[in-house]
Amino acid sequence: MSSRVFISLGSNIEPERYLRAGLQELQTIFGELACSPIYESESVGFKGSNFLNMVVSVPTVMLVAEVVACFKAIELRHGRLPGAKKFAPRTLDLDLLLYDDLICQNPVVLPRAEILTNAFVLWPLAELAPTLVHPIAGKSYAQLWDEYDKSRQKLWPVAVDFGPLA
Template sequence: MAKIYISLGSNIEPQRYLLAGLQELLTIFGDISCSPVYESESVGFKGDNFLNMVVSAHTLLPVEAVIASFKAIELQHGRLPGAKKFASRTLDLDLLLYDDLICNTPVILPRPEILTNAFVLWPLAELAPALVHPTAGKSYAQLWAEYDKSRQKLWPVAIDFGLLA
C-alpha cells in the first residue's frame, strides 16, 4: 500500500471547497491525516488569497487512478476543464508524493512545487517533518527551515472543518 501526499488549495469560497475536497478524499481513501491550513497570496497571477493544506492517505490505486480521481473531484466541484494554471479556482488537488516514487509520467513526482512554493512545503513539513524528499535528500522540516521565507507570504489560519470528529 502506497502512502501519498496531496496538496489542496482554493481561493473561491475556499472553506467550502476545501471541506468538499476533504470529504471526497475521505470517501476514496478512508483514513486521512491533515496538515494545518495556511493562507497565502496568489502566485503567478493577481487574485484572491488561497487557503492551502496537505493531506496524507494510503492507497492501493496506481498513480494514474489517483490522478484521475483528483481530476474528477475538481470537475465535480466547479473546476473548469482546461482552466489556466495561474487562475482562481474552486478546488485544486495535486499529488505531491507517491511513496518515494520518482517519475515524469503521468505526472512529475515528487512534485516540483514542493521545493518552490511555501504553501506546499510548510504544510508538508508540518504533516511529515521527518520524511525525506526522494531527490533533495533532506527532510521536509530541514527543507522548510532552509526555505527563504521572504519569497512568499504565508500564514496559518485556524479552521476547524469538524469532519474528522
C-alpha cells in the same frame, strides 16, 4: 500492497466550502486522512484573492495514473473547469505531491516540483511529515522548510473548523 500519497489542496473561491468538500471526498475514497494545518497565502503567479492551502496524506492501493484521474474527477465535480489556466482563481485544486518515494515523469512528475518552490506546499508538508525525506533532494521536509527563503512568499496559519467530515 498499500502506498502512501501526499496531496496538496488549495482554493481561493469559497475556500472553506471547497476545501471541506475536497476533504469529504478524499475521506470517502481513501479512508482516514492525515491533515496538515491550514495556511492562507497570497496568490502566486497572478493577482487574485488569497488561497487556503493544506496537505493531506492517505494510503492507497491505486496506481499513480488512477490517483491523478481521481483527483481530476473530484476537481471537476466541484466547479473546476477542464483546461483552466494554471495561474487563475479556482474552486478546488488537488495535486499529487508524493507517491511513496517514487520518482517519475509520467503520468505526472513526481515528486512534484512545487514542493521545493512554493511555501504553501512545503510548509504544510513539513508540518505533516517533518522527518520524511525528499527522494531527490535527500533532505527532510523539516530541513527543507528551515532552509527555505521565507521572504519569497507570504503565508500564515489560519484556524478553520471543518467540523466532522462524514
